[in-house]
Amino acid sequence: MCLAIPAQVIALKKDQQALVNVGGVHKEISLVLLAENIKVGEYVLVHVGFALSKLNEEKAKQTLADFAQMLKQ
Numbered sequence: 001m002c003l004a005i006p007a008q009v010i011a012l013k014k015d016q017q018a019l020v021n022v023g024g025v026h027k028e029i030s031l032v033l034l035a036e037n038i039k040v041g042e043y044v045l046v047h048v049g050f051a052l053s054k055l056n057e058e059k060a061k062q063t064l065a066d067f068a069q070m071l072k073q
Contacts, residue, residue: 002047003047004045004046004047004052005022005045005046005047005067006022006043006044006045006046006055006059006060006061006063006064007020007021007022007027007029007043007044007045007046007051008020008021008041008042008043008060009038009039009040009041009042009043009044010026010040011040012038012039012040013028016030016031016032017029017030017031018030018031018038018044018051020044020046020051022046023064027046027049028049029044029046029049029050029051030049030050030051031044031051032050033050033051033052034051034052034053034054036054038051038054042054042057043055043056043057043059043060
């Protein structure tokens with residue numbers, strides 16, 4: 001089973017790289033698999049260091065809240 005996690009882009013870097021925030025942890029990821037332009041502040045779905053798709057803010061925040069709720073149980 002694979003898990004992709006919503007992450008907010010906090011900085012764009014050269015060579016299709018970005019710095020994202022995942023629950024307070026900053027991680028550098030690749031944007032090479034995305035056809036669309038990503039801007040700082042937007043959310044992407046990340047799996048093994050690659051952004052797989054752009055995600056709207058509402059869905060990203062709901063998914064992160066769902067993960068947090070699961071961890072409490």
